[in-house]
Amino acid sequence: MKKGILDILKGTFLVSGDAPKNWLFIIYASFLAAVMISSSHSADRKVHRIAALNEEVRELRSKFVDARSDVQQLKLESTITKTVQEKGLFPSETPPKKIRVKSLRSK
Numbered sequence: 001m002k003k004g005i006l007d008i009l010k011g012t013f014l015v016s017g018d019a020p021k022n023w024l025f026i027i028y029a030s031f032l033a034a035v036m037i038s039s040s041h042s043a044d045r046k047v048h049r050i051a052a053l054n055e056e057v058r059e060l061r062s063k064f065v066d067a068r069s070d071v072q073q074l075k076l077e078s079t080i081t082k083t084v085q086e087k088g089l090f091p092s093e094t095p096p097k098k099i100r101v102k103s104l105r106s107k
Contacts, residue, residue, distance in 0.1 A: 014026075
């Protein structure tokens with residue numbers, strides 16, 4: 001047991017007779033570790049991108065609500081009347097009359 005631990009610490013398993021098998025395993029384990037690290041970084045990058053996009057969506061939604069309320073305010077009759085009065089136009093004193101068109105078809 002003690003000799004096995006000393007061999008591992010000294011690295012004699014890398015130069016012994018069956019060293020190519022050990023080297024292949026080390027290379028394979030290193031490759032897997034590199035793939036796992038790369039995958040983890042990729043996932044972290046995607047999480048940060050999603051968080052940034054969610055923040056942008058919240059900001060754009062807020063701007064949309066502000067713009068919609070401004071448009072609703074501009075569509076009010078009082079706002080339109082005030083704007084038109086500044087240009088010299090005034091609302092009519094007489095109410096509009098409804099025009100009815102009778103059908104020209106013979107019965």
